[in-house]
Amino acid sequence: MSAERQGDAFENLLHEERRFPPSEEFAANAVAQPSLYDEAREQGTEFWARQARELLTWEKDFTQTLDWSDAPFAKWFVGGTVNAAYNALDRHVEAGLGDRVAIHFEGEPGDTRTITYAELTREVKQAANAFESLGVRKGDRVAVYLPMIPEAVVTMLACARIGAVHSVVFGGFSADALRSRIDDAEAKLVVTSDGTYRRGKPSALKPAVDGALEKEGHTVTSVVVVRRNNEPVEWTEGRDVWWHDAVAHASEEHTAVAHDAEHPLFILYTSGTTGKPKGILHTTGGYLTQTAFTHKNTFDLRPETDVFWCTADIGWVTGHSYVAYAPLVNGATQLMYEGTPDTPHQGRWWELIEKYKVSILYTAPTAIRTFMKWGRDIPKKYDLSSIRVLGSVGEPINPEAWMWYREVIGGGKAPVVDTWWQTETGAHMIAPMPGVTAAKPGSAQVAVPGIAVDVVDEMGESVPNGSGGYLVIREPWPAMLRGIWGDPQRFKDTYWSRFDAMYFAGDGAKKDDDGDIWLLGRVDDVMNISGHRLSTTEIESALVSHPSVAEAAVVGASDETTGQAVVAFVILRGSAKDDDDIVTTLRNHVGKEIGPIAKPRNILVVPELPKTRSGKIMRRLLKDVAEGREVGDATTLSDPTIMQQIAASLRK
Numbered sequence: 199m200s201a202e203r204q205g206d207a208f209e210n211l212l213h214e215e216r217r218f219p220p221s222e223e224f225a226a227n228a229v230a231q232p233s234l235y236d237e238a239r240e241q242g243t244e245f246w247a248r249q250a251r252e253l254l255t256w257e258k259d260f261t262q263t264l265d266w267s268d269a270p271f272a273k274w275f276v277g278g279t280v281n282a283a284y285n286a287l288d289r290h291v292e293a294g295l296g297d298r299v300a301i302h303f304e305g306e307p308g309d310t311r312t313i314t315y316a317e318l319t320r321e322v323k324q325a326a327n328a329f330e331s332l333g334v335r336k337g338d339r340v341a342v343y344l345p346m347i348p349e350a351v352v353t354m355l356a357c358a359r360i361g362a363v364h365s366v367v368f369g370g371f372s373a374d375a376l377r378s379r380i381d382d383a384e385a386k387l388v389v390t391s392d393g394t395y396r397r398g399k400p401s402a403l404k405p406a407v408d409g410a411l412e413k414e415g416h417t418v419t420s421v422v423v424v425r426r427n428n429e430p431v432e433w434t435e436g437r438d439v440w441w442h443d444a445v446a447h448a449s450e451e452h453t454a455v456a457h458d459a460e461h462p463l464f465i466l467y468t469s470g471t472t473g474k475p476k477g478i479l480h481t482t483g484g485y486l487t488q489t490a491f492t493h494k495n496t497f498d499l500r501p502e503t504d505v506f507w508c509t510a511d512i513g514w515v516t517g518h519s520y521v522a523y524a525p526l527v528n529g530a531t532q533l534m535y536e537g538t539p540d541t542p543h544q545g546r547w548w549e550l551i552e553k554y555k556v557s558i559l560y561t562a563p564t565a566i567r568t569f570m571k572w573g574r575d576i577p578k579k580y581d582l583s584s585i586r587v588l589g590s591v592g593e594p595i596n597p598e599a600w601m602w603y604r605e606v607i608g609g610g611k612a613p614v615v616d617t618w619w620q621t622e623t624g625a626h627m628i629a630p631m632p633g634v635t636a637a638k639p640g641s642a643q644v645a646v647p648g649i650a651v652d653v654v655d656e657m658g659e660s661v662p663n664g665s666g667g668y669l670v671i672r673e674p675w676p677a678m679l680r681g682i683w684g685d686p687q688r689f690k691d692t693y694w695s696r697f698d699a700m701y702f703a704g705d706g707a708k709k710d711d712d713g714d715i716w717l718l719g720r721v722d723d724v725m726n727i728s729g730h731r732l733s734t735t736e737i738e739s740a741l742v743s744h745p746s747v748a749e750a751a752v753v754g755a756s757d758e759t760t761g762q763a764v765v766a767f768v769i770l771r772g773s774a775k776d777d778d779d780i781v782t783t784l785r786n787h788v789g790k791e792i793g794p795i796a797k798p799r800n801i802l803v804v805p806e807l808p809k810t811r812s813g814k815i816m817r818r819l820l821k822d823v824a825e826g827r828e829v830g831d832a833t834t835l836s837d838p839t840i841m842q843q844i845a846a847s848l849r850k
């Protein structure tokens with residue numbers, strides 16, 4: 199978003215004066231009390247040392263809380279050893295909680311599984327044995343291409359148990375995208391399924407894995423396949439093994455060996471400002487500490503009684519931190535749902551909340567806006583009285599959606615917590631505390647205790663209340679990324695070079711008169727479509743890789759439901775100009791190159807692209823066109839008449 203447009207957006211938000219302090223009862227009994235902020239302020243990094251010891255079971259205690267001597271490469275809890283799977287599973291069973299439900303699974307067709315901590319522990323041990331017998335060792339990478347089924351969590355935890363590094367690739371990514379991620383991480387094993395169910399029909403996954411591995415030159419030696427939808431699959435003998443053969447028959451005994459606190463836990467690829475996705479690297483001790491801490495405090499978690507439901511797919515960081523790890527580390531009961539919200543009917547989510555008595559719901563604004571469109575009569579048909587806390591993540595939540603969420607889903611009383619964070623931050627960084635903060639609709643408000651967030655100007659100076667700028671993080675934090683897989687220089691350049699000694703998040707933000715933070719969206723070439731990060735450059739490269747395209751420019755245009763939508767401007771080569779189906783062809787091409795989620799909403803064929811004299815595409819002007827606004831200042835264009843030519847070509 200341009201600075202000017204961000205300013206407008208903020209002006210609208212400034213008129214937001216509603217305040218929702220916690221009820222007295224909620225505040226009195228809340229997990230997070232105001233003293234948490236005082237302790238964090240007084241104790242510095244020792245605050246995190248205390249959390250690490252309280253929330254996790256360490257095999258060997260750490261001797262140093264933070265080693266920042268090689269900044270920006272942080273080491274947290276130096277000398278400590280810990281096993282993530284042991285913390286998520288075995289220790290709860292040892293504490294006598296084996297019969298507590300870890301996961302209520304509901305498949306899209308309505309099949310269900312109730313998995314206790316004892317059962318989940320057993321299955322993870324079996325998977326760990328199976329993966330080891332396929333040659334997976336500590337430090338090896340495992341690509342995971344699975345739908346939202348319990349085996350996804352089992353796979354991630356089995357990797358963590360062995361010390362293998364998982365790299366989950368969202369099932370909506372194409373074979374090509376999967377291959378580039380497999381290659382970048384040099385994965386040895388791929389875990390996938392025949393497929394899943396989507397909108398009442400079987401939908402395939404295995405063919406994408408087969409496609410990804412078709413060309414020689416990869417590092418994969420085995421593919422483990424979960425049988426989920428029973429559709430026929432192609433089989434490569436010697437490479438492919440069924441989960442029900444490999445895992446179900448494996449031994450149920452497996453001792454978790456503790457790993458160094460800084461042992462890599464996972465890589466998760468995310469879009470950056472250049473074409474190549476970045477493999478964000480997270481390690482063990484700090485990540486588990488901050489995810490568990492925020493899960494407990496931001497959501498006011500009571501593991502004995504709550505039913506937590508995070509609707510994110512495991513292909514995104516939210517599904518890592520708040521499905522696979524934190525809820526289990528905290529010994530909570532959670533719901534996992536495989537399918538879409540409108541199958542078989544638009545009340546499916548509310549039916550699930552009623553059925554499982556979900557008490558904490560964590561979802562994205564784009565989903566909330568979709569439900570608003572469908573109408574409040576649908577959720578009103580269900581008993582949602584179990585809901586106590588509502589979370590939002592992934593993109594700025596507009597005040598109307600926030601209010602609707604609180605009133606219609608939260609019965610006018612459940613606090614809404616808007617959580618700002620990123621794949622890179624690993625865990626919540628800015629979020630109100632439900633029993634402490636007087637909530638403001640549309641604002642994430644305050645830094646999590648122990649986190650140093652600021653808004654700075656171009657020069658890196660902190661801006662006063664009432665002004666906007668760039669969101670930065672001033673101090674290292676436990677769940678911070680430890681780097682970009684295989685590319686330390688890119689890690690420094692991307693996050694640490696814009697401002698001296700500060701992490702630059704890529705987001706614009708403003709402080710209001712109380713000093714509360716309002717997020718205003720990305721200030722770089724990253725788009726946010728339904729809470730999913732996509733890079734303009736990545737989609738541009740996909741478009742120009744098609745023989746009909748001479749040049750392409752992509753912008754994220756605001757969209758009422760999805761937050762932003764992909765709009766592409768393309769210049770076609772010779773004969774393609776007469777092809778009536780070219781737009782469909784190009785949309786499908788992007789789908790094949792990156793995945794269906796990246797398909798542009800609109801592709802506009804234009805004679806020229808607006809460029810500065812130095813050849814840089816002025817996306818700001820294209821965004822004006824895409825959003826139907828009057829085109830802004832075009833005087834720096836190499837040819838100032840280009841915008842008129844574009845406008846004329848679109849009128850045709």
Ligand code: WTA
Binds near residue numbers: 731
């Ligand atoms: C955006 C998702 C406003 C932001 C956890 C960030 C948000 C990017 C919020 C990270 C929020 C996430 N309010 N914007 N509450 N949460 N964002 O890596 O632009 O998929 O930089 O992590 O999403 O997206 P990512």
